[in-house]
Amino acid sequence: MIDYKKLGFKSGLEIHQQLNTGKLFCRCQSLLRKDEPDFEIKRKLHAIAGETGKVDVAVEYEALQGREFIYQGYEDSTCLVELDEAPPEMIDEEALKIGLQIALLLNCEIIPVTQIMRKTVIDGSNTGGFQRTVLFAQNGFIETSQGKVRVDSVALEEDAARTISRENKKVIYRLDRLGIPLVEIATAPDLKNAEQVKEAALKIGDILRACNVKRGIGTIRQDVNISIKGHPRVEIKGFQEPKMMIKTIEKEIERQQENKKGKSCVRNAMPDGTTKFLRPMPGAARMYPETDLPLLEIKRNLINLVKKDLPKLRSEVKEELKGVGLNEEMMSLILKGERLEDFKELLQIKNEPNLIAKMLVLWPKDFAKKLNISVDKIMKKLNLDVLENVLQSLEKEEISRNDLQEILFEVAKGKSIIDALKVDKISLNEVEEFVAKLIKEKPGLSVGAYMGIVMKKFKGKVSGKDVMEIIREYVE
Amino acid sequence: MRISEIEPGTKVKLKTRKGNFACRILESPSKEIILIKLNSGYNIGIKEEDILDLKVVKEKDDSSFRPSQFLDAVSCSSPVPLPSAQKGKKNNEIASLSQEKPNIALVVTGGTISSRLDVKTGGVKWLTKTDELLKFYPEILEIANVAKIEVPFMKASENMDAKDWGKISEVVVKLLNDSSISGVIVTHGTDFLHYTASALAFSLGKLNKPVVLTYSQRSSDRASSDANLNLICSARVAVSDIAEVVLVGHANSDDDFCYALPATKVRKMHTSRRDTFRPINSKPTAKVFSDKIEMIATYNVRDNKKKIKIKNKFSDKVALVKFYPGQSPDILDFYLKKGYKGLVIEVSGLGHLISEGKNSWIPKLKKLTKKMNVCASAQTIYGRLHPLVYSAGRELEKTEIIFLKDMLSETGFVKLSWILGDKEMRKEVKGNMLKNFAQEFNECLGEEEFLN
Numbered sequence: 001m002i003d004y005k006k007l008g009f010k011s012g013l014e015i016h017q018q019l020n021t022g023k024l025f026c027r028c029q030s031l032l033r034k035d036e037p038d039f040e041i042k043r044k045l046h047a048i049a050g051e052t053g054k055v056d057v058a059v060e061y062e063a064l065q066g067r068e069f070i071y072q073g074y075e076d077s078t079c080l081v082e083l084d085e086a087p088p089e090m091i092d093e094e095a096l097k098i099g100l101q102i103a104l105l106l107n108c109e110i111i112p113v114t115q116i117m118r119k120t121v122i123d124g125s126n127t128g129g130f131q132r133t134v135l136f137a138q139n140g141f142i143e144t145s146q147g148k149v150r151v152d153s154v155a156l157e158e159d160a161a162r163t164i165s166r167e168n169k170k171v172i173y174r175l176d177r178l179g180i181p182l183v184e185i186a187t188a189p190d191l192k193n194a195e196q197v198k199e200a201a202l203k204i205g206d207i208l209r210a211c212n213v214k215r216g217i218g219t220i221r222q223d224v225n226i227s228i229k230g231h232p233r234v235e236i237k238g239f240q241e242p243k244m245m246i247k248t249i250e251k252e253i254e255r256q257q258e259n260k261k262g263k264s265c266v267r268n269a270m271p272d273g274t275t276k277f278l279r280p281m282p283g284a285a286r287m288y289p290e291t292d293l294p295l296l297e298i299k300r301n302l303i304n305l306v307k308k309d310l311p312k313l314r315s316e317v318k319e320e321l322k323g324v325g326l327n328e329e330m331m332s333l334i335l336k337g338e339r340l341e342d343f344k345e346l347l348q349i350k351n352e353p354n355l356i357a358k359m360l361v362l363w364p365k366d367f368a369k370k371l372n373i374s375v376d377k378i379m380k381k382l383n384l385d386v387l388e389n390v391l392q393s394l395e396k397e398e399i400s401r402n403d404l405q406e407i408l409f410e411v412a413k414g415k416s417i418i419d420a421l422k423v424d425k426i427s428l429n430e431v432e433e434f435v436a437k438l439i440k441e442k443p444g445l446s447v448g449a450y451m452g453i454v455m456k457k458f459k460g461k462v463s464g465k466d467v468m469e470i471i472r473e474y475v476e
Numbered sequence: 477m478r479i480s481e482i483e484p485g486t487k488v489k490l491k492t493r494k495g496n497f498a499c500r501i502l503e504s505p506s507k508e509i510i511l512i513k514l515n516s517g518y519n520i521g522i523k524e525e526d527i528l529d530l531k532v533v534k535e536k537d538d539s540s541f542r543p544s545q546f547l548d549a550v551s552c553s554s555p556v557p558l559p560s561a562q563k564g565k566k567n568n569e570i571a572s573l574s575q576e577k578p579n580i581a582l583v584v585t586g587g588t589i590s591s592r593l594d595v596k597t598g599g600v601k602w603l604t605k606t607d608e609l610l611k612f613y614p615e616i617l618e619i620a621n622v623a624k625i626e627v628p629f630m631k632a633s634e635n636m637d638a639k640d641w642g643k644i645s646e647v648v649v650k651l652l653n654d655s656s657i658s659g660v661i662v663t664h665g666t667d668f669l670h671y672t673a674s675a676l677a678f679s680l681g682k683l684n685k686p687v688v689l690t691y692s693q694r695s696s697d698r699a700s701s702d703a704n705l706n707l708i709c710s711a712r713v714a715v716s717d718i719a720e721v722v723l724v725g726h727a728n729s730d731d732d733f734c735y736a737l738p739a740t741k742v743r744k745m746h747t748s749r750r751d752t753f754r755p756i757n758s759k760p761t762a763k764v765f766s767d768k769i770e771m772i773a774t775y776n777v778r779d780n781k782k783k784i785k786i787k788n789k790f791s792d793k794v795a796l797v798k799f800y801p802g803q804s805p806d807i808l809d810f811y812l813k814k815g816y817k818g819l820v821i822e823v824s825g826l827g828h829l830i831s832e833g834k835n836s837w838i839p840k841l842k843k844l845t846k847k848m849n850v851c852a853s854a855q856t857i858y859g860r861l862h863p864l865v866y867s868a869g870r871e872l873e874k875t876e877i878i879f880l881k882d883m884l885s886e887t888g889f890v891k892l893s894w895i896l897g898d899k900e901m902r903k904e905v906k907g908n909m910l911k912n913f914a915q916e917f918n919e920c921l922g923e924e925e926f927l928n
Contacts, residue, residue, distance in 0.1 A: 042730040045699035046615070064699075084700050085729060086748040109494055113509050113521030122699050129699025135518040139495050153516070287517035288593060288697065291600055295505060295521055 002253060004193040008229030009253070011191040012152075015204055016182045016221040017102075018214040021095045023179035024158050025088035025132055026081035030180040030214075032162070037072035037174065041083060044068060045122050045129050069124035070172040071161065082175045084127035087292040091116065091134070095156060095181035098211050099136060100298070100306040102183050103154040105207045105313070108140030110303050116293050120286040124171050125160035126178065132290055133157035133184070136298060142187075142207075144199045150188035157182050183208075189225065194249035197224055201242040210311040215338075224249065231256040232264035237278065239269045247273035321353075330357035337361050342384055349391040355404070359387055363405060367412040378412050386417045393421055400428075402463030431462050432470050439474050447471055479510050479524060482532070488512075491529035492522055498533070578658040578715045579623035581651040584609060585644060585672075586631040587665025589692040589703050600695060602630045609663065612696045613704050619711040623656060633665030633672070638790035638893050641675035645788035648676065652685050652784050659686035659714030661707070666691045666744055666752060669723065673739035674890040675790065676721045677914035683719040684782035689739070690724045693750045702726055702750035709734035709764040716769055717778040721914070722761050726750040735760040738773070740887045740916035743857065756857060757882040757918050757925050789897035794818040796889040798855060799829055805837040808844050818892040818905075819848060822855035822885045823872070827863035831871040841875035849905045851878040851892060853885040858926050878909050883916045891916060 023030055045064050073083065080086035103110060118130035133155050140151035159180040161173035185204060191197045201222055213219070222242070226249060227233040236252060239245060251273050256262060266282075267275035312320070314335055321331045324347070334343050339360045346356045364382055368375040390407060393399045399407065399421060410420040435454060447468075454467045482488065484503040490496065490512065497514060504511040509521040584590050586602065590609060594601040603609060607625060610617065628643045644662065651660045664672055673689050680687065690710040692703035702725075710724045713736050721739035728751050741758035763770040793816045797807060811819055823829055829837040829852075844850060852872070854861050860882040863869030873879070880888045888909075895901045895908045902908075910917075918925070 042732050043700060044704070044731040046613075046701070046704045048612075048697060048699050048701075080748065083729060084694065084698075085750065111494070111520050112523065115511065115519035115521065117518055118697075119517070120699070127700060128694075133518075135514075135516070135520060153518075155518070287519075289519060291593060291695070295509070295511075 002193075002250060007253065007257075008227075009193060010189040010227050011197050011249070012189040012225045013185070013187045013191070013197065013200055013204065014223040014225065014235075015185045015201070015208075016223075017185075017208045018159060018219040019095050019098050019181040019183060020212045020214045021092055021098065021181055023082075024092050024095055024156065024181040025090075025179060026079050027089060027092075028079050028082065028179070029077055031077055031176060033074060033077070033174075033176050035074075038075045039073055041071045041073065042068060043071065043084075043124075043127065045124060047122075048120070048129070064122065066169050067124070068170045070170065071127060072164065072172065072174045074176070078175050082127065082178050088132065088290065090293065091156070091296060092181060094212075096136075096298070097302070097306055098213070099154065099156045099181075099183050100303060101211045101310060102185070102207060103137030103140065104303075104307060104310060105210065106137075106140040106142060106151045106154060106185065106204070108137035108151060108154055110137050110298055111135065112298055112300075114296050114298070116290040116296055117287045118290050119157075120288075121160070125163070125173060126158070127161070127175070131158050131160065133287075134296055136296070142200060142203050144196055144203060146192060146196045146199070147190075149190045149196070149200050152186045152188050153184075154186075155184045157184055180214075183213075189227075194246040197249060198242050198245040201239075201245060205242065206314050210313045210317075226252055226256075228253060228256055230260050231262055233281070234262070234264065234275075235266045235281065236269050236275050237266060240271075244269065244271075244273060248275065251275070324353045326353045326357060330354060330361070333357065333361040342387070345384065346387055346391055349388060350395050355401075356387075356391070359390075359404070359408065363408060364412075367409055370409075371412060381412050381414075382408055386411055389417050389421070400463055400466050402465050428462065428466060428470075431458060431467060434458075435467075435470050435474055447475055450475070479527065479530065480507075482530075487533040489531040489533060490522065490527060493526040493528065494522065497522075574621055577619070577621050579656050580620040580711060580714045581624040581626065581654070581657045581660045582609070582622050583644065583647050583651070583660060583662040584625060584627045585629060585633075585636075585640075585662060585664050587633055587663065587669075587691055588695055589663045589665075589690070589706075590630060591695065593695070593697045612701075613707045615704060616707045616711045619708065620658070620715050624651060624654075626651070631665070633668040636665075636668055636672065638675075638792045638794075638897070641672055641679065641790050641890070642788040644672060645676055645679040645786050648687055649680060649784050649786045649788075652680070652683070652687070655780070657685070658780075659688065659716075661710045661714050662687065662689045663707075664689055664691055666693060670739075670742050670744055670753065670884075671886050671890050673721060673723050673742060674884075674887045674914075674916070675894065677739035677916075678891060678894045679786050679788040679790075680721060680784060681787070681913075683721065683776060684779050684784055686714050686716060686718050686778070687721045688713045688724050688736075689721070691753075693748060693752060702731075705731050705766070706734060708766045709736075712764050712766065712769060713762070717775075718762065718769075719776045719778045720761065723753055724764060725753050727760070727763065732765075734764045736762040736764050736769075738915050740891075740914050741884065741918065743884055743886065755925070755928060756884055757859070757921055758915070759922075759925060759928075787894070787898050787901075790890075790893045791817060791896035792893070794820070794889060794893040794896060796820045796822070796885060798822040799824060802835065803830070804835050805830070805840040808837075808840050812844065812848060817848060818851070818896050819844075820851045820853055820880070820885055820888045820892055821877070823852045823861070824855060826865050826869055827852055827854070827861035827872060827879055828866065828868040829872055831868040838871050838875060841872070841877060845876040849878070849892065849896065849909075850875075851880050851888055851909060853880045853883060853888045855885070857884070860921060878906050880909065882918055882921060887916050 047064055081088055114134055114136050116132055116134045119133050121131050122129055135153055135155045137154040141148045159177050159182050161175050161178040164172040164174050191200055222239045224236045225233055248269050252275050264281040266278045268278045270276055318331055334340055334357055364375055364378040368378045407420045411417055450471045482501050484501055486501050488501055489498050499512040499514050502511040502513055508524055510524055511519055511521050513519050590603050591600045592603055626647045628647050648660050651657050669691055688710040690706045692701055694701045706725050713724055722736040723742050724734050724736050727733055727735040737753055737755050737760050738758055741756055742753050743756050744752050745754045746752040759772050761773045795811055795816050799821055831838055861879045863873045863879055895905055
């Protein structure tokens with residue numbers, strides 16, 4: 001067991017999460033593209049001194065000498081702002097709103113007036129030579145089982161261009177990622193042990209996922225800062241999942257103990273739990289005001305508006321769903337598939353939580369397997385309109401509950417919802433006609449016998465329950 | 477102590493309703509808001525009413541917050557020799573020039589290229605020392621010695637007028653007639669740079685040495701500033717044989733090469749792009765790389781021995797009017813009443829103004845041309861006026877208006893101002909307006925001279 005207290009272990013988290021909106025300072029879509037770019041722009045950067053002039057320009061100059069940056073763009077989704085050919089537009093309002101949601105869920109205070117800053121970045125990953133960033137919330141906290149963890153700051157910033165290839169003096173970037181809004185969350189160095197680091201990361205992840213953020217690999221970046229007594233701070237980047245945090249932190253502590261003379265540096269988290277030197281710790285970021293934009297005022301009424309409609313955390317939603325009577329497995333599937341909103345809407349039509357859950361998350365998978373097409377395509381066919389329609393028909397008793405899956409399967413196969421519902425109606429009438437005729441022709445048989453004949457005739461096109469009900473009407 | 481009394485740059489400890497900060501006070505754009513710089517580098521605003529307590533930590537912490545250091549740091553550690561900066565010499569005399577490199581002169585007039593970020597206000601201000609420009613863009617010194625720097629004034633180009641053109645000409649001609657100088661670079665704001673380019677082309681006449689106008693669209697605080705390549709290529713032209721007034725700037729969005737563009741056939745065509753200046757009804761004069769020049773057009777060759785005489789009087793009684801649909805000709809009365817001597821009207825199509833109905837310009841123009849010099853230029857920007865094609869044009873021709881063929885409106889405006897400013901030339905305005913002084917006419921418009 002590691003004695004964290006004795007080690008003087010200190011740790012803080014820094015999390016970057018892409019928001020699911022358009023770009024932060026232009027009105028382009030945030031769309032990562034795999035198709036061939038339409039054009040390339042060739043640029044150079046030159047050495048500059050920052051606001052306080054503390055930079056060793058000579059070093060920077062050497063580093064930039066002869067370096068060339070190629071930026072790939074698309075005619076229909078790259079604009080002059082990304083090309084550093086036009087001033088920025090005002091901050092994306094939706095991104096700001098989501099940022100505020102996240103900050104409020106982190107119990108932060110919102111800064112009512114703030115300034116958009118340029119953070120100098122000269123590796124070419126930003127066409128302008130800087131990244132725009134704005135601090136808008138501070139002094140928050142999250143609760144963990146081991147106590148409160150302070151959240152120092154929440155900022156909104158532009159993501160950098162995506163590296164496509166890197167040679168000695170030439171780096172190729174793609175502009176699709178440049179400018180996608182990121183929320184940056186930094187905790188205080190309050191984390192007392194690896195377990196708490198992981199718990200805090202999961203907790204913040206829970207808050208982020210409650211809001212409209214991008215999902216999938218590369219959309220969240222989690223860095224952990226660690227120091228122990230006698231070793232300067234080390235930043236570990238590139239955690240793919242919080243699961244690995246404990247193992248990685250423990251190994252890093254071991255490494256630091258064996259290597260007390262180590263320098264402050266940035267290290268990469270490797271899949272096996274070890275870390276690998278990435279680069280020396282950068283100096284304090286050089287920041288100066290974005291002179292093309294006015295001060296950012298976050299008005300009280302916007303904050304109130306956001307407060308009124310704060311999304312619920314996954315943990316809270318789970319509690320709520322339990323109350324509705326949904327079982328644990330279905331609950332997880334609904335949340336994982338991000339169908340909560342749809343679920344709630346359908347529940348208003350018919351209060352059958354488990355049936356609705358099946359319609360939303362289980363059947364589409366079954367259909368996809370049966371029809372050998374992707375779940376996505378099935379989902380598109382079984383959209384909310386279709387599901388609402390089917391449930392309304394069920395509520396009005398126009399169709400039978402037992403036919404629900406079959407009707408949706410027909411829709412999945414390509415039938416329109418109207419046809420799928422109609423077919424069923426006709427078939428019930430047909431069944432009734434057939435039953436009436438049968439009883440006339442062969443009176444006196446047992447219910448079971450009639451049942452057998454009818455079921456044989458309609459072969460699975462009709463549910464036994466429905467047939468039974470019809471027969472009973474005539475026989476009794 | 478009241479916040480408003482604290483000098484920007486002061487380090488303070490603030491207690492506020494929104495938390496406590498160790499920070500620096502910055503100059504704020506608004507009275508109600510105190511702008512502070514946090515230790516993290518971020519700037520945030522605090523409402524004055526939210527401040528509970530303030531303690532000054534150390535008056536004027538200049539060790540790390542002297543705005544001038546923004547520049548000093550560059551001069552201290554720049555890897556290329558910076559003769560002007562290192563020795564603390566005064567403006568205009570620059571020590572330790574390299575024997576192998578030609579000498580050039582710099583005329584600094586303002587614009588984004590001569591401005592820098594002001595850390596106190598967060599706004600953009602003029603460079604305060606003339607050689608600061610070189611500290612931002614030291615690469616220019618690899619091509620030439622900047623032997624002289626002149627600053628006739630510092631203005632955003634939209635604030636310049638006809639007098640300023642005369643002033644710049646005067647400064648430039650002195651440098652051209654200085655045998656130690658190989659060529660002159662004029663740095664200038666972009667908005668009206670093409671007007672100044674025309675003014676220099678007319679006032680300087682046939683040249684002995686290169687005169688290069690250049691600019692930047694992206695400010696110097698950015699590592700991506702376009703000024704770097706523009707200045708390098710300008711220096712390349714200034715030491716070349718091209719004895720013409722040319723405007724040098726990005727040819728496209730790449731930091732690859734610049735165009736040298738003929739001074740009277742160039743126009744700002746984009747609000748923000750670095751390749752904003754385009755040749756109109758003309759080809760570029762040359763393609764300029766940081767290490768070579770590829771000629772496109774023929775040019776007047778350097779003749780160092782030749783001395784230049786200038787005609788640098790420009791009349792400020794000239795106006796440029798854009799004709800719009802339905803416009804009443806009454807506007808002409810205004811200019812006449814105000815004592816204007818010349819007018820360039822940007823006419824429609826091949827050379828038309830309203831020629832029928834109550835708003836017809838014809839009767840008024842017929843009278844006006846007897847009292848004032850009126851010219852017509854094409855508001856299509858590209859192409860040449862052909863007033864005889866339609867009857868509207870033929871009607872207009874009868875008014876004695878001077879059709880400026882393929883000359884740019886802006887060039888026409890400057891030229892009319894130049895001709896009316898000169899005692900001799902103004903005796904024969906029409907003849908002089910239609911005489912080709914500085915390639916302002918292109919007799920043979922080609923396929924490649926559109927949208928380039």
